[in-house]
Amino acid sequence: MKKKILILATALFFLLFNGFLYVTLTMRLGNNYSGTSQLKMVDVGKFLPFEEDSELARTGSSLYFTSEDDLPVLDGAAALVPVYASVIDNIYPEGCVTYEGGVFSDDNYYGENFADDSVMQYQNTIRGFDALVDGSVDLFFTAHPSKEQLESAAEKGVELEIVPVGLEAFVFFVNSKNPVDDLSVEKIRGIYRGQINNWKEVGGPNRTIDPILRIKGSGSQTMMEKFMEGDMITKRDPLDVFGASIGYSFRYYLSGMIANDNVKMLSVNGVYPNAENIKNGSYPISANFYVVYRKDNDNHNVKRLVDWLLTDEGQAMIEGCGYVGLK
Incomplete structure (x- = not known):
């Protein structure tokens, strides 16, 4: 009799324990709107020059370099x-x-596979900016460099020319199953300052908000710190993983380069971040992107290339890539 009671008690314990795990973990994680909010890496193979199937803007140019020219080496952020x-x-x-x-x-x-003598490099924002400062890269395409990056260049005695060449929206995104479609600037800042912690406070479900953070020094993190006016959380609560996440990036990087049907961009202040709303200025969080070069670079083709980017031809190419031109 005692053995039967022990067996029944053990079975009841495991039944209750499994039920607890299902309610607290499995059920919540199965509908946490979070997994697909993580960004993927860029497939560089889709954007290789001179490859027939590459997804590039082949809009033509009246400027053309030959193999006899001193060819500037180009690098940039993943988004560009x-x-x-x-x-x-x-x-x-x-x-x-x-x-x-x-x-x-x-x-x-x-970018490990690009040879040292290749004019195209891909070292992303942090390593690529260091390569620009060190002189192994001539032109670097990026969001505005961070304060720390500019200070690092100054400490090495390097003066930089920072030229805006296009316009892009800074966007916030969530899992497509999340019913929230729009947030105000104030509510986004409230989330990333730790003042709003549950989606029900912004019209969503009763779920914890999991605010995704990016790497310090990356273009998106530098832009986020600027948007947050230097006042934002610096780490996530480990328990937030059981909630529903929100992340941030640049529009075309999210919608064009790593497009994912399970992720949706949010409207901000009721305005959706499409090209038209960026152009007309109604989307509230837009920013220039830039080409940066060392002022002491004596390759005259560097300045020729920068000047071309600001012509109608250069701006047409930028728009052909899916971004917004300055004009």
């Missing part, structure tokens, strides 16, 4: 790979983009 790859495709001679081993590798997530 299509722009500087299109510059190379429209203006540079074939054969100037080279790879270690002779061919592009599908594992080339962080």
Whole structure:
């Protein structure tokens, strides 16, 4: 009799324990609107110059470099790979983009496969900016450099020229199952200052808000710190993983380069971040993106290229890439 009671008690314990896990973990994680809110890495292979199937803006150019020219080396943030790859495709001679081993590798997530003599590099914001300062890269395409990056350049005695060449929206995104479609600037800041912690406070479900953060020094993190006026959380509560996340990035990076049907961009102050609303200024969080070069760079083709980006041809190419031109 005692053995039966013990067996029944053990079975009841495991039944209740499994029920507890289902309610507190499995059920919540199964509908937490979070997993697909994480950004993926850029598939650089989709944006290789001189490849027939590459997704580049082949709008043409009256400026053309030959193999005899001193060719500027280009690098940039992940969000701007299509722009500087299109510059190379429209203006540079074939054969100037080279790879270690002779061919592009599908594992080339962080530019490891580009050869040292290649005019196209992909080291992303942090390493790429350092390469610009050190002189191994001539032109760097990026959001505005952070205060720390500018200070680092100044400490090395490097003066930089920072030229706006296009316009882009800074966006916030959530899982497509999240019923929230719009947030005000004030509510977004409230979330990222730790003042709003549940989606029900902004018209959503009774779920904890999981605010995703980006790497310090990345273009999106620098833009976010500027948007937050320097007052934002610096780390997440580990328990927020059981809630529903929100993240931030640049519009075309999210919608064009790593498009994901399970993620949706939010309207801000009732305005959706499409190209038209960026152009007419109604979307409230837009920013320039830039090309940066060292002032002491003596390659005259650097300035020629920057000047071309500001012409009608250059601006047409930028819009052809999916971004918004300055004009």
